[in-house]
Amino acid sequence: MKSIRLDKFLADSQLGTRSEVRQLLKKGLVSVNGEMVKKPEFKIDPASDRVCFDGKEVSSQQEVYYMLNKPAGVVSATRDNHDRTVLDLLPPGDRRPDLFPVGRLDKDTTGLLLITNDGALSHRLLSPRRHVDKTYFVRVNGRIREETVEAFRKGIDIGDEKITLPAELKPLGEDQALVTIREGRFHQIKRMFHAAGCEVTGLKRLTMGSLVLDENLPEGSFRRLTEEELFRLRQE
Ligand code: URA
Numbered sequence: 001m002k003s004i005r006l007d008k009f010l011a012d013s014q015l016g017t018r019s020e021v022r023q024l025l026k027k028g029l030v031s032v033n034g035e036m037v038k039k040p041e042f043k044i045d046p047a048s049d050r051v052c053f054d055g056k057e058v059s060s061q062q063e064v065y066y067m068l069n070k071p072a073g074v075v076s077a078t079r080d081n082h083d084r085t086v087l088d089l090l091p092p093g094d095r096r097p098d099l100f101p102v103g104r105l106d107k108d109t110t111g112l113l114l115i116t117n118d119g120a121l122s123h124r125l126l127s128p129r130r131h132v133d134k135t136y137f138v139r140v141n142g143r144i145r146e147e148t149v150e151a152f153r154k155g156i157d158i159g160d161e162k163i164t165l166p167a168e169l170k171p172l173g174e175d176q177a178l179v180t181i182r183e184g185r186f187h188q189i190k191r192m193f194h195a196a197g198c199e200v201t202g203l204k205r206l207t208m209g210s211l212v213l214d215e216n217l218p219e220g221s222f223r224r225l226t227e228e229e230l231f232r233l234r235q236e
Contacts, residue, residue: 003097006032007040009051012096013058029054046096064096065225066115069217070205076104076113086113089220102126102208103184111136111205112213114233115222125209125236131165131182132236135207136189138179142198144171151196152179158191167192178206209236 010021010030022040024030030037031052032044044051051058068086070076075083078100086101098117103126105113116122125132148169155163168180175198181188190200206213210232217223225233 006042063118066222068113070113071219109203132209135180137204139202140198
């Protein structure tokens with residue numbers, strides 16, 4: 001399956017910007033499986049094609065990291081038969097077949113979602129043993145009371161084998177709060193509030209470990225992680 005433009009592949013491999021890479025192609029410095037290729041739009045399969053620049057192989061193992069501000073209405077999956085997925089939101093030029101979302105947000109949940117092709121980092125961030133903090137802004141119908149805060153702090157029986165780990169609930173009024181959980185159980189926050197007598201009407205993820213949703217990133221948009229963000233995330 002040939003699936004990615006050669007200029008995009010070379011730019012992702014840090015060989016230069018898209019326009020610098022086009023100049024390198026024009027000069028005949030790039031080959032694919034031993035044949036010189038000058039067309040930037042030439043399609044390659046990073047998994048099987050051998051791309052060389054100036055005689056040296058260009059690694060296809062380039063890892064990429066995007067922050068997405070997920071809108072409601074798209075599913076956190078790589079493909080789906082009914083709904084648009086978070087990957088469908090990437091500009092076509094940035095779509096790679098090896099990308100996936102790190103964990104899941106419900107279809108109606110918005111906010112921070114990391115998209116990458118780095119399986120090892122994803123595994124670490126999602127490992128139940130690591131307890132990476134995730135903070136959400138939540139709106140409920142019902143009243144958040146002192147007892148609710150206390151129940152979250154102690155852990156709640158949501159019908160699983162074990163009660164939830166202690167979670168921090170910081171009310172921002174009667175029906176809004178910041179909530180920080182250290183696990184990633186299915187519909188966890190909705191189920192915790194339900195068990196405490198409230199229904200969640202809005203949920204937005206703001207942080208995952210050290211990674212904080214960029215408030216300048218409009219819903220539905222992506223941006224690459226900065227080196228600093230990536231460095232700190234790798235320390236989790
Ligand atoms: N908890 C939920 O209930 N839903 C999410 O999307 C994330 C956490």
